Amino acid sequence: PRSDASAGAEIEKTLTIEVLVTFTGVGSCEDVTLTVVAPAPATCRQETFVVPFVRGGKDTPASVRVALRVPRGAGVPASNAVRLVAGYRVKGTGEPRVATHEARVPLSLFAERIAPVKRAAHKVTLDTNRAPPLLASLFFDADPQDGSAPSAAAANVVSFAYGDGSDVTVIVSKNAGRYRLQSSSFGAMWLVLDELCRRLRRYYAAEEAGAGADENGA
Numbered sequence: 001p002r003s004d005a006s007a008g009a010e011i012e013k014t015l016t017i018e019v020l021v022t023f024t025g026v027g028s029c030e031d032v033t034l035t036v037v038a039p040a041p042a043t044c045r046q047e048t049f050v051v052p053f054v055r056g057g058k059d060t061p062a063s064v065r066v067a068l069r070v071p072r073g074a075g076v077p078a079s080n081a082v083r084l085v086a087g088y089r090v091k092g093t094g095e096p097r098v099a100t101h102e103a104r105v106p107l108s109l110f111a112e113r114i115a116p117v118k119r120a121a122h123k124v125t126l127d128t129n130r131a132p133p134l135l136a137s138l139f140f141d142a143d144p145q146d147g148s149a150p151s152a153a154a155a156n157v158v159s160f161a162y163g164d165g166s167d168v169t170v171i172v173s174k175n176a177g178r179y180r181l182q183s184s185s186f187g188a189m190w191l192v193l194d195e196l197c198r199r200l201r202r203y204y205a206a207e208e209a210g211a212g213a214d215e216n217g218a
Contacts, residue, residue, distance in 0.1 A: 011071065011072055012071050013070045013072065014068065015109050016065055016066065017066050017103075017105070018064070019034065019063070019064045019065075019084060020061035020063055021034060021051050021061060021062045021063075021086060022054065022061045022062075023054045023056050023057075024057070026056050028053060028054060028055045029091070030053055031050060032050070032051040033050055033087045034048070034049040034085070035084070035087070036048075037083040039082065040079075041075065042077065042105070043070075049064050068109065070109055070110060073163045073164060074162070074163045075166065076162055076166065076191060077191065080107070080110065083100065083101075084102070085098060086099045106141075107191065110162060110191065111161060112161055113158060113159065113160055114160065114161045116157045116158070116159045117159045117169045120183060120184065122186040122189065124180070124182075124189055125179070126178065127176075128177045128178070128179070128200070132179070133203055134155045134156060134172075135156055135157060135172050136155040136158070138200070156171065157171045157172070166184055166188040167184055167188070168182075168188050168189050169183065170196060181193055
């Protein structure tokens with residue numbers, strides 16, 4: 001799926017995702033039923049769609065736009081993955097088939113970046129054996145909700161707030177390669193911790209790929 005954030009009403013945050021339905025077999029599929037299961041507290045304005053026709057071949061997808069919404073004031077989600085279920089029948093035999101897929105939604109749908117928060121009732125430490133990137137660059141797509149640019153002093157700390165007021169702060173120690181997550185709520189930390197680990201893996205994978213390309217080009 002592709003995502004496209006859009007401005008929502010004051011009572012909710014909205015996100016539109018584009019789901020591309022493909023059929024890799026020979027021929028085509030007709031009347032494909034697509035069901036979208038959003039992670040609570042997110043909901044779909046429309047959960048079921050019928051795609052009348054999908055031509056065979058990866059390069060000929062059918063497009064479905066799905067609108068997700070999260071009420072302002074919503075708390076920490078139990079998951080950040082949208083589950084997609086496509087049901088169809090094999091042409092000729094009528095045999096039913098089901099295809100499933102999960103896709104992450106952006107962190108910004110549930111939490112917004114705020115000014116660094118100092119207070120914390122709960123703390124978790126993540127140790128690494130690599131030089132850490134600046135958090136400001138790692139979370140480059142999460143701008144403060146007031147539109148201000150992060151200061152140089154805030155390059156190694158980022159804070160996020162959920163709609164219910166719970167907050168999560170990540171602080172990195174450049175010398176030790178250690179990340180500390182702290183929050184007013186222990187349960188609020190999981191989503192930001194998961195996002196941090198995912199972004200770090202992607203960052204180091206790109207770093208290794210770049211190093212390998214330099215060695216091959218030398």
